[in-house]
Amino acid sequence: MTTNKQDQTHLLIFAREPMLGRVKTRLAAGIGAEAALAVYRELLTHTAQAVAKAQIPATVWLAEALTLPLASNEALPEWPGLPWRVQPAADSLGARMAHAFAEAFAAGATHVAIIGTDCPGLTCAHIAQAFSLLTDHDAVLGPADDGGYYLLGLRQLQPALFENKTWSTPTVLADTLADAQRLNLRTALLPTLHDIDSVEDLARWRAG
Template sequence: MNSKEALILFLRNPVAGQVKTRLAQILGNEAALAVYEQLVELTQKQVNVLDLPIRLYFDSIPEFVSNKWGNKFSAHLQTGQDLGSRMANAFLETFETGAEKTVIIGSDCPDLETKHIREAFSALDQSDVVLGPAVDGGYYLLGTKSHSPELFEGIPWSTDRVFGITLEKLQLSRKNVWILPKLNDVDEASDLDPYLRSGKINL
């Protein structure tokens, strides 16, 4: 296992009414929970084949962690006042373990594949930062070789400006940035349509 690389996966505990709340407004809490669990499973399948430590960061202490993750995972608690500070703290903790390349992802992107994550780690050999832009204006992946809390400060999270402002910060600081392919993520009910039609997600 390559301990110089580490993958952070941000997760919520699978509790009805506390996950995919925008979906729940249309589909109901139980259906939104079912979608969330399928998104996590899709992500799990892609990351499980990676030969590196997987650090699962939960929004609250989980009652259990599925043994499907295998012995590569470790469970941690997100700490911080907002998403930015929670991600910054997760990066800091991960770099303190001795990791030299760290990539963070969530579980909202059903099109994320192992190849995208591998490309991100490889790109860090020649770039300072890797970003995976989402169609909705956010990003589904961020990778870096050093703790960079400034990347998470002053960002209007959950808006269509997240990727653009983050990229602008990097350009102003003259960082070399690698951009991955743009992918969809699932936040709204309309985002689900292509995945329901393909059978990738079921209700």
């Protein structure tokens, strides 16, 4: 990264390869693996469009990348124009996220945010708002209505935010906010959005 203003921001995208039987497993239990894969591809497309419109430097971090025939300097079909990495084989989601944040900060970023690919309500405006809030806050969180979060933004690595969490449970957001308060971090919240993890989530999304 260079030191110009744009390159001081960096977006991390945690995603999976769109592979049958390896994405949206909770959803697949209710609608079948093929239908769940189609939903995941739809969510990938939506997220990629929001990221492209945000025009912020970004890196895709793939979980359990098993079938990629691409060289590391080739773009992924789902993420045209974006560099990608494979998430480390860490024990927890928190450790993998902390690793990605650490790499971005080490490369020269001063404002870093991470998103997943489960949130159909995410727009480029939410991403832009997160980085705007980071100009005068230490942390920014985008709450998900299931008790997790769809975005986390930081101005420096805060290891405690990634430790001692029971990931993918309704306590993640509250525990993260409690840690941020304990660390005296100036924290801002984005609008609450919906993640798509279950049949009920999907039905609510389709109903508009």
